[in-house]
Amino acid sequence: MIILYGTPPTRAVRVIWLLNELGLAYECRSVDLMQGEARRAPFIDLNPAARVPVLVDGDVVLTESSAIPLYLAEKHPEAGLIPASLADRAQMYRWLFFLATEIEQPLWRIVRHGELYPPERRLPADIALAREECLEMLDVLERHLAGREVIAGDRLSVADFNAAYTLDWAEETGLLGQTPRLRAYLDGMYARPTAPPTIAEAVAAITAGPGR
Template identity: 55%
Template sequence: MKLYGFPGTRAQRALWGLKEVDADFEYVHVNLLEGEHKRPEFLRINPAGKVPVLVDGDRVIPESAAIVLYLAEKYPEKALLPADIEERAQAFRWTLFAVTELEQPLWRITRHTFLYPPDRRLSADIELARDDFMTMAAILEQHLEGRQFIVGERLSVADCVTVYLIDWANEAGLIDSFPGLQAYLERLYARPEAPPRIADARKAA
């Protein structure tokens, strides 16, 4: 397998999955700063021009959450998806919660702070996105009370997808008032399978 990525991006999320299942893979560095994601050779792999992308033989899987779910199905013995149907439903629920309710406001903040040209940045949308994130983060904080992981008694796809976002939010100073999320972040990144934190990964970019 090959994982196409760039340090500090959602490729870190795919790395979580690959490391947790102990997969044999090659990491292919796609230099976003030099526009390699817009070159024809990469666009043939992912027409959206985004990382990460996992290539497994003839299978090409973009989207970081989809990669983690694919790995969970490919390596069922690693139990990233719970066997129990009720717990599995909860794993799907919290995975989708992460990419819809947590990730989207973080992206809005990032776009209007760094990515958009200055004349297109909306400070009001940054504040709205912060409010949206804080509201949803409070729900996750409450859910994690008394829990080590989001679902069940072991790490699942929901954790692989979510913990990267909590690190992202930490970089933006958004979890200072959430001690449960801070503890969750430290606990999961202490795992030997954990990829580098976003700040450390950026240093290698």
């Protein structure tokens, strides 16, 4: 049985989506980050970086929400989520790195300095800078999707599932207002029957509490 540590609305969503898409059975184990569970045994033994998600698949223990979907897709090539041609694979990797470094990093800065860090460590000026940088990179992706339905190649790949979560994060941060292609792409991805909850849906479920 595959075990996934981490639940929505964290970046475990990327892994949940791939697991759903591949039709794999798995157990999802919640890690309460706010209560410090990620920094205590037994979780810290799985990931010394104290971050979710973590995938345990037999003897394989894997961290990083960009790496885990690639592992799952490579283990199940019949799904075709890794492009067959070298050129298309190169483009998939290109956009995976772009999402992680150019879009996700400024989103993290917004979260950290807006609510995550204690007030004395927050840098409000960095929020404005991060928003500006993120908008610029979102525009790059917006232009890339002109005339395209997927991120790389001519069919869905791991890059699309990672992109959908990252764009949902940007949407929740109020940064997709001037990117109609990205919004349409995001709507299309979350309309898939395998789609996990959006960030907003996951937060609403947590707020409602059990049994609601």
